Amino acid sequence: xxxxxxxxxxxxxxxxxxxxxxxxxxxxxxxxxxxxxxxxxxxxxxxxxxxxxxxxxxxxxxxxxxxxxxxxxxxxxxxxxxxxxxxxxxxxxxxxxxxxxxxxxxxxxxxxxxxxxxxxxxxxxxxxxxxxxxxxxxxxxxxxxxxxxxxxxxxxxxxxxxxxxxxxxxxxxxxxxxxxxxxxxxxxxxxxxxxxxxxxxxxxxxxxxxxxxxxxxxxxxxxxxxxxxxxxxxxxxxxxxxxxxxxxxxxxxxxxxxxxxxxxxxxxxxxxxxxxxxxxxxxxxxxxxxxxxxxxxxx
Numbered sequence: 251x252x253x254x255x256x257x258x259x260x261x262x263x264x265x266x267x268x269x270x271x272x273x274x275x276x277x278x279x280x281x282x283x284x285x286x287x288x289x290x291x292x293x294x295x296x297x298x299x300x301x302x303x304x305x306x307x308x309x310x311x312x313x314x315x316x317x318x319x320x321x322x323x324x325x326x327x328x329x330x331x332x333x334x335x336x337x338x339x340x341x342x343x344x345x346x347x348x349x350x351x352x353x354x355x356x357x358x359x360x361x362x363x364x365x366x367x368x369x370x371x372x373x374x375x376x377x378x379x380x381x382x383x384x385x386x387x388x389x390x391x392x393x394x395x396x397x398x399x400x401x402x403x404x405x406x407x408x409x410x411x412x413x414x415x416x417x418x419x420x421x422x423x424x425x426x427x428x429x430x431x432x433x434x435x436x437x438x439x440x441x442x443x444x445x446x447x448x449x450x451x452x453x454x455x456x457x458x459x460x461x462x463x464x465x466x467x468x469x470x471x472x473x474x475x476x477x478x479x480x481x482x483x484x485x486x487x488x489x490x491x492x493x494x495x496x497x498x499x500x501x502x503x504x505x506x507x508x509x510x511x512x513x514x515x516x517x518x519x520x521x522x523x524x525x526x527x528x529x530x531x532x533x534x535x536x537x538x539x540x541x542x543x544x545x546x547x548x549x
Contacts, residue, residue, distance in 0.1 A: 258278070259274065259288060260299075269308055270309065271286065271301070285309075286301070297311065298311060299312075380439055381415065381439060383445050384439075385415060387412045388415070391453070391454065392449070392450065393410065393411055393452060394409070394410050394446065394447055396443065398437055398443075399442075408430055409448070410424070411429070412424055412425075412426040421438055421439070422440075423436045424436070424437040424439060469509045470506035470508055471529070472528075473526060473528065474526070475504075475524055475526060476502055476524070476525045476527050477501040477520065477523055477524050478501075481501070481523040489505065
């Protein structure tokens with residue numbers, strides 16, 4: 251007897267509510283006769299599973315049935331609690347109470363193993379709020395409405411079916427189905443403004459595998475940078491093993507940087523402690539920016 255299949259069948263019926271024997275036969279790739287044998291085995295294990303005939307008939311588990319802790323291994327119970335702790339770390343609604351109840355059921359004391367703080371030195375609370383709104387919309391399968399600032403500088407009104415939150419390349423992204431483009435899209439959270447959860451809902455949508463690899467990162471330019479030793483603490487924070495050092499204590503890094511305005515703000519954040527060595531074209535662009543800045547401070 252395939253115990254794994256029996257568990258999967260129980261979970262499937264608990265989630266869906268009711269299914270026909272042909273449906274289960276196709277789902278688990280076994281004969282209808284085997285389905286009914288499995289039902290007998292599940293019933294003998296004390297699970298209230300029933301099969302009825304007629305127009306609204308089918309196979310179902312009694313609504314009052316709840317999963318006992320014995321259905322999970324100790325490792326699985328710990329995984330459940332740890333995953334729930336991760337939801338609490340991003341302000342999961344009512345998750346703290348649920349964590350307490352599951353901990354009591356599983357007889358495991360939960361460990362506060364993760365904390366997520368979205369704020370930086372400018373206290374970026376809007377990003378935290380947008381993250382929580384999107385997360386709630388994903389759980390509730392609600393369509394969201396938002397203003398989105400595209401990389402081309404244009405602002406568009408979007409209605410999106412949110413499917414997944416992804417953290418990649420130091421940024422959070424929303425993956426969802428854009429109703430304006432009628433296609434799947436990635437949206438950078440920092441570019442989302444005035445987000446609203448709508449009452450309109452949508453059915454479950456399968457998420458393709460390896461979608462993270464489809465995120466289009468901004469065009470970059472390979473840059474060689476020289477820093478003096480006063481910036482060492484920050485250099486080793488941000489570049490780790492990419493750093494080389496000369497006898498005078500100067501630090502050298504070769505890295506791909508976004509080829510847009512973010513590059514300028516990043517370079518200028520090091521003030522006089524950085525010099526662009528390559529490419530020459532970028533040196534010239536930085537020099538032009540400095541001259542434009544100087545004009546504003548000349549009296």
